Amino acid sequence: MIDVKTAQDLVLKHSSVSSKxxxxxxxxxxxxxxxxxxxxxxxMPPFRQSAMDGYALQISGAINYNVIGEIKAGDNNNPMLNIGEAVRIFTGAPVPDTANAVIMQEKVQVQGSKIITQMPLAMEMNIRPIGEQIKxxxxxxxxxxxxxxxxxxxxxxxxxxxxxxxDKPSIAIVVTGNELKAPGNVLSFGEIYESNGAMLTAVLNELGYKKTSVIAVKDDYDSTKKTLKETIGNHDVVIISGGISVGDYDFVGKALNDIEVEEVFYKVKQKPGKPLFFGKKDTVSIFGLPGNPAAALSCFYIYVYPLLKKSEGALNTQLLSISLPLLTDYTAKGDRAQFLKARMHGAGVEILDGQSSAMVRAFGDANALVFLPEDCMQIRKGQKVKTILLPSK
The missing domain is CATH 3.90.105.10 (Molybdopterin biosynthesis moea protein, domain 2)
Structure with missing residues (x-):
């Protein structure tokens, strides 16, 4: 079993930018x-541009200017201004080459075809120079x-x-389990509705990954092996939900080994998500996520998300994290690092109820994960904690 930092580093080490x-x-x-x-x-701008509605003028020592014309945005006339002359001009319009200032309309008094300036003038005032934004x-x-x-x-x-x-990667979500039934069907005793496929697809789509598919497989070895082999051969990233533990009907690990997927790591000293698998088959990345929904989503954000960002060439691969004071005392259970569903409130962060790996409801209220390292089990109100910001649209 490896620690969280080692696992994160290994994921990025074994991922690469898409060649597509x-x-x-x-x-x-x-x-x-x-x-x-x-x-x-x-x-940009490609010409000297007025930053104001007002008057473009050739500065003189006087306060009176003769208005000899008008220039709107989109006009291409370039009138010759003599000293003491001005033109009415509007925001975004081209400033005549012979004008050296623009005075805003609120700072002049209009008298027929003349204006009287009511503020000091400065060279190039209210004129956006050529290439001010970019050259x-x-x-x-x-x-x-x-x-x-x-x-x-x-x-x-x-x-x-x-x-x-x-190009963004093509992603397959493989859901395993005889107990899973598609929503809309009547449940028999011992069955539950499959939700991880819908959840991960929705999260991926929200993040801009549209090339996704969900593939269901029953809990038997031959079906698991056949499905995984075909899926890995047709996608860039494969996310397997469930079946990665060591129970009698968890066939994913054996199947991955038999189709020669290289195991990079299996099991991370964390909660939730201890039975996390990451491997490679040629250029394809394979994740085995826990079947419990909250554990699966936590592992997605901490491990799958950075790999996806790196694969599409992003400079920043990790979710943004900040240090925030905890709003209440919290005592963690166990000796593993923990990712806790949380919500930021103003300048602090609150750890939410419903932290079980099987409970995904709290994720709907969460906008962050609080990370507690394995040597930090008791946190007091006001103590700062690492707060990982969940992506939002």
Missing amino acids: ILEVDLKDSLDFVLAEDVVSKID VGDIALTKGTAIKGAHIGFLAGLGVTKVAIY
């Missing part, structure tokens, strides 16, 4: 990761950037229409 690079329309790139730097082909040849976004809506807006403003992105 696609060129996609910018509008379709949301939540993908850039595979190449994006270099600006234009200056031709500058890197607009770096390789490894996870593309968000604001990035798409920024690149669209530079005239970018296509970007190179890392």
